[in-house]
Amino acid sequence: MATIRKLRGRWQAQVRRRGMKPRAKSFDSKAEAEKWARDLEAQVDRFGAAPDTKILETTTLGSLLERYQREVTPTKRGAVQEDQRIEVLRRHDLSHRTLIGLSQQDIASFRDERLQSVAPSTTVREMAILSHVLEVAARDWGMPLAKNVVKLVRRPVIRNERSRRLTDDEEQRLLDGCDAGLVPYFKTLVILAVETGMRRGEILGLEWSDISHNRRVITLTMTKNGSGREVPLSQRAFEALTDWREKADVDQSTVFPMTAGALEQAWRRLLARSNVKALRFHDLRHEAVSRMFERGLNMIEVSSISGHKELRMLKRYTHLSADDLVARLG
Incomplete structure (x- = not known):
């Protein structure tokens, strides 16, 4: 069980598990400290040890999107459309988040913001890209992600059914x-x-x-x-x-x-x-x-x-x- 305490004005999270060196990190808020500890414990449970999360602290979502756009997108039949969507995602503030700081709440806020300016179907497609980027990063690029936070966020309901038929002449x-x-x-x-x-x-x-x-x-x-x-x-x-x-x-x-x-x-x-x-x-x-x-x-x-x-x-x-x-x- 992680220990969360306030130390010199900041919140420190410390994780101790048998078979691993104790890990500690300080944050500006208690919520951030608790999230880091939960994620680290989940990684220990998943991999059997605490992976080196330094790469998650230095890698932004934007850099992942750029690599995905360069290596994965060209192999798809809908490469042109996906390339355009990734360009939109890379310009969004969300792309500046590091992988260690990317949270479920970040994705939910992104979804709600996008729904103010684009159709639900567009938002769903953008979330699908984000989800696959994280999947590829964990599966093929060795990023020690404990979970895919996009999958934890409810996607908008698409209601674009049309009943238009040709009439008369x-x-x-x-x-x-x-x-x-x-x-x-x-x-x-x-x-x-x-x-x-x-x-x-x-x-x-x-x-x-x-x-x-x-x-x-x-x-x-x-x-x-x-x-x-x-x-x-x-x-x-x-x-x-x-x-x-x-x-x-x-x-x-x-x-x-x-x-x-x-x-x-x-x-x-x-x-x-x-x-x-x-x-x-x-x-x-x-x-x-x-x-x-x-x-x-x-x-x-x-x-x-x-x-x-x-x-x-x-x-x-x-x-x-x-x-x-x-x-x-x-």
Whole structure:
């Protein structure tokens, strides 16, 4: 059991355990002293001895983030987005905390502060990065961390479910708007999104070699969830792709030579031309998944097409038309 006492105006914590040299350290507050003692005792229980915590006293969270950004982030599929988030974290005051001083309360304060300026989903992603940084530091870089303090803090609840479906003649207006635009393949791109439920990145990364014309199937070798899948093509989607193939540059391996930023700009212009309000491109995936259920496909069949690994997540995208359900009920 640690001894906490006030000595010459400061609080001293002393930890004595059998088989280890007594360790003592002074702090400005009693709470800091008690935390240091608890952490040291936890390390003794975990490692069987008191590890050298000097490295934790000199290493800041910011330096860990910088190393992680340099060594780990480039190996990830979402490296660009994670790199941007780490830059935000490195500019935050939290990055100046040493690992020995980083506490559960620090993370909770960071969470509450971020929620004042960004969405809960953004805060959750930033906390996930912090958590993984500490995990990598302890597991791969030999940092003697007693615990991952991020895991002890409640993460915000994300409530971003959308129920936006295409209504009335919106789909036709969008397709007509594509014909009036400057991007010759945008109509094919929109049809593919509505028919298959593929993600934006999957569509933009599609190559002609990924499409089997004999089987009428698209093969995605790597997707957002880390695994590949095969996406069957409806007759409508297949004909749209075939038509675009006849017009496309024969030397162009990519089906849709467009960046994510260019797609967003083209999408906004399309909505304005079509007079369609409050529709995100991602809502086309939502629409596609809902239509699959309305056509009678079951949960397993839809997930194999859409790529959802968790059926709980799949339900968020599913808003069935009551009119179609009435027809099926008879």
